Amino acid sequence: DVYATVEHMPVADRRLLALAETEAVGGTYGVPWPVRARANAVAVRAALHREQRAGTPWSPRIGRLETMARRDARRRRRSFPAFSPRRGGRMIEVVGELGPGTEAVAVYVPGTGTNLDMSHVNTDVAVDLVESGGGRLAVVTFLDGEFPQDIMADAGDPRFADAMAPRLVRFCREVDRVMAIECPGAALTVVGHSYGGRIVGTAERLGLRADRVIYAESPDLGVGVAGPSDWRAPGPVRRYSLTAPGDPVELLQIRFGLRQRWSHSDLGGGAVRLDTGYFADGTPVYGTRGHGGVFDRDCGAFRAMLAVMLGGQVPLWRER
Secondary structure, three states: OHHHHHHOOOHHHHHHHHHHOHHHHHOOOOOOHHHHHHHHHHHHHHHHHHHHHOOOOOOHHHHHHHHHHOOOOOOOOOEEEEEEOOOOOEEEEEEOOOOOOOOEEEEEEOOOOOOOOOOHHHHHHHHHHHHHOOOOEEEEEEEOOOOOOOOOOOOOOOHHHHHHHHHHHHHHHHHHHHHHHHOOOOEEEEEEEOHHHHHHHHHHHOOOOOOEEEEEOOOOOOOOOOOHHHOOOOOOOEEEEEOOOOOOHHHHHHHOOOOOOOOOOOHHHOOEEEOOOEOOOOOEOOHHHHHHHOOOOOOHHHHHHHHHHHOOOOOEOOOO
16 A cells, blocks of 8 residues: 555655655655655746746746745645646645644536646635635645646547546545544535536546535536436435526536526436525626636625535525
8 A cells, every 4th residue: 555655654764755756756646645745846846947947938837836836824835735747737736724623625626728827716716715614624626637728629528527537536535535534524525617517527427435516517417427327426425516597508508418498407406506696796696707706705606615515504596
């Protein structure tokens, strides 16, 4: 067992391993997170140095790497159990503290257009959730794979979900192991936004373990999933969904048979539909703005997802 082997090494040897075999240690599932995070902290700085030495003008990649390499006063240090600068880039980031006071952990899988350069958007979502959780919640952003980049050209391609879903299943097993040590009794919620919902649904078909699952603006239930009976959860799961009314993703839900035309049912009855509510300015969470706007900190959809993660009373969908 890789975890047991590394966990029982002397601290000095673990540090040496992280520095000597940075890429192997930082990218291997089964290695304890602190060791992986130490290796990836080195890898982030090395990637930044390579970009700067290449004489590349300032770019989103350089800006993002600079931020990732910097210590954050609010969160003390940044922790990356996975990182790779190759192609569009990959990473897993832990936001918040996993400790005795942690009641819930969420794994957040974003959607189309996700890449390393623009991953600050995903970190911002995680930070907002953690700060709104008042110390009770930790959030892990899961970007450990290649996402579709163009909504017209490849957002309908199932190969991205097929490739990432097994990694998500395995990673959530690691999350369970960490939770059992650091915050026993905490509940795990997995959230898939847009194409991320397809990744999560595909992972559920492969045996994803979670206490709660949220399908946020998801086009379908996963690759190879015709209905809830195709999910293969190893234990009981509470599933929730939310789709902003008028969001164009509803057209894909109709195409995949998950809702009838002009119907307000969501995802074929496979999940409890949450109310998306209103934005802070009083307008409904609606249409194209609502697709990504469900993560606006002060909107009803954001508060509904936070309630699911913390095990509170959730607002159910109501007609308007």
